[in-house]
Amino acid sequence: MKKSVIALAVSGLAIASVQAAPQANTFYAGAKAGWASFHDGLTQFDAKKNQGEGFGINRNSVTYGVFGGYQITSNLAVETGYDYFGRVRGNATVDGKEKRVGKHTAHGAHISLKGSYPIVDGLDAYARVGAALVRSDYYSQQDANGEFTAVKKDRKKAHNLKTSLVLAGGLEYAITPALAARVEYQWLSRVGNLDKAIRKEGGSSNKFQYSPDVGSVSAGLSYRFGQGPAPVVEPEIVTKNFAFSSDVLFDFGKANLKPAASAALDAAHDEINKLGLAAPAIQVNGYTDRIGKDAPNLKLSQRRAESVANYIVSKGVNPANVTAVGYGKANPVTGNTCDAVKGRKALIACLAPDRRVELQVQGSKEVAM
Structure with a gap:
C-alpha cells in the first residue's frame, strides 16, 4: 500500500517543471501531520501470562509537528522542529469493560541535516539525519496489588527526557518557487526509558525495559522565504x-x-x-x-x-x-x-x-x- 501511494505521488508530481530545491542562504518553515506507530519493547506488555487475558496494545496514533530550516546550499539544509511523535495505549478489561489503563506519549524538539537530490524538474528526494530531545509521559492505573483498575486515584504518572536518533527520508515537490509539499517517513530510535522514569518518581525498578522505536509517515507543506526569480x-x-x-x-x-x-x-x-x-x-x-x-x-x-x-x-x-x-x-x-x-x-x-x-x-x- 505504501509503495503504491509513493509511486502515484512521484508520477503525479513529476509533471511540473519548477526547481524543487530552494535557493541557498534562505529560510523555510512548515507544518506536517500523519500517522505514527510504536515498535519494539511492547511485546513485553503483550504477554498474556504477565498481564491477563484481557490486556491489549494500541500502537498507532496521529502525529503532527512544525519545522523550519536554513538552506545552506540548494542541496543541503539544517532543519529543526517540534513534533508530537505519537502515543501508545494499553487497554484492559476492568469490571467487564475495556478500559484505558496505561499510556505513553512522546513529544519534543529535533535538529538534523537535510540533503536533497533532484529526480526530475520540481521533485527532489531527500534524507535527514539528526537527534531529538524527547519528553516521554507515562501513566498507568493499577492498585496496590498491581491489578488494573478504573479508579482515577490509582493513576500513577512519570516522565523523563531522553535524546534519540532521528532518521528520515522523503520526497519534496515545489508547487511554486515559494511553496513546497513533502511526504516523509521518519524513524526515532529508543524513545524514552520507562524504568528510569518510574525510579525517578520513587517507584521500584521495573522488571522489563521499555524504550520503543517510533516510525511515522507524514505529509507537510512549507513556505520558503526570499525566493526571487530563479537565477537566469x-x-x-x-x-x-x-x-x-x-x-x-x-x-x-x-x-x-x-x-x-x-x-x-x-x-x-x-x-x-x-x-x-x-x-x-x-x-x-x-x-x-x-x-x-x-x-x-x-x-x-x-x-x-x-x-x-x-x-x-x-x-x-x-x-x-x-x-x-x-x-x-x-x-x-x-x-x-x-x-x-x-x-x-x-x-x-x-x-x-x-x-x-x-x-x-x-x-x-x-x-x-
Whole structure:
C-alpha cells in the first residue's frame, strides 16, 4: 500500500517543471501531520501470562509537528522542529469493560541535516539525519496489588527526557518557487526509558525495559522565504581581435608561413584558450597592399588567410569553427599617407601596415546573472 501511494505521488508530481530545491542562504518553515506507530519493547506488555487475558496494545496514533530550516546550499539544509511523535495505549478489561489503563506519549524538539537530490524538474528526494530531545509521559492505573483498575486515584504518572536518533527520508515537490509539499517517513530510535522514569518518581525498578522505536509517515507543506526569480544563466559574448603584419608571417608576395611565424601565432592561440570560450568562432582575414593588380592580390590574400587558418587548426581547433577570407586591397589602413612616396622600395615599406592578417575571435561562456 505504501509503495503504491509513493509511486502515484512521484508520477503525479513529476509533471511540473519548477526547481524543487530552494535557493541557498534562505529560510523555510512548515507544518506536517500523519500517522505514527510504536515498535519494539511492547511485546513485553503483550504477554498474556504477565498481564491477563484481557490486556491489549494500541500502537498507532496521529502525529503532527512544525519545522523550519536554513538552506545552506540548494542541496543541503539544517532543519529543526517540534513534533508530537505519537502515543501508545494499553487497554484492559476492568469490571467487564475495556478500559484505558496505561499510556505513553512522546513529544519534543529535533535538529538534523537535510540533503536533497533532484529526480526530475520540481521533485527532489531527500534524507535527514539528526537527534531529538524527547519528553516521554507515562501513566498507568493499577492498585496496590498491581491489578488494573478504573479508579482515577490509582493513576500513577512519570516522565523523563531522553535524546534519540532521528532518521528520515522523503520526497519534496515545489508547487511554486515559494511553496513546497513533502511526504516523509521518519524513524526515532529508543524513545524514552520507562524504568528510569518510574525510579525517578520513587517507584521500584521495573522488571522489563521499555524504550520503543517510533516510525511515522507524514505529509507537510512549507513556505520558503526570499525566493526571487530563479537565477537566469545567459551567455556572455566575448570578442577578441588579433592583427599580424604579413611581413612577420610571410615573405613579400608569398603565402607560405615563415619559420618565425609560429611564435606569433602560438601566442595568439594561447590567449584564445585563456578566454575559456565554448567552441569559439575564428575568422581569419587576409589583406594586401595596393601594389599590383586586384585579382592577384585577392588570390594572395586568400592563400595567406588559409595558411594561418590551417596553422590554427593544426593546434587542435575544430576546422568547422575556422573560416578564411581574402579581401585583397580592401580596407587599407594607411589611407593616403603614402601617396607622395617615390620609389618602389620606399612605397613597399610605407604600405607595410596594409599587408596584414587579422583574426576575429567570438564565443560565449556561461555566467550567472
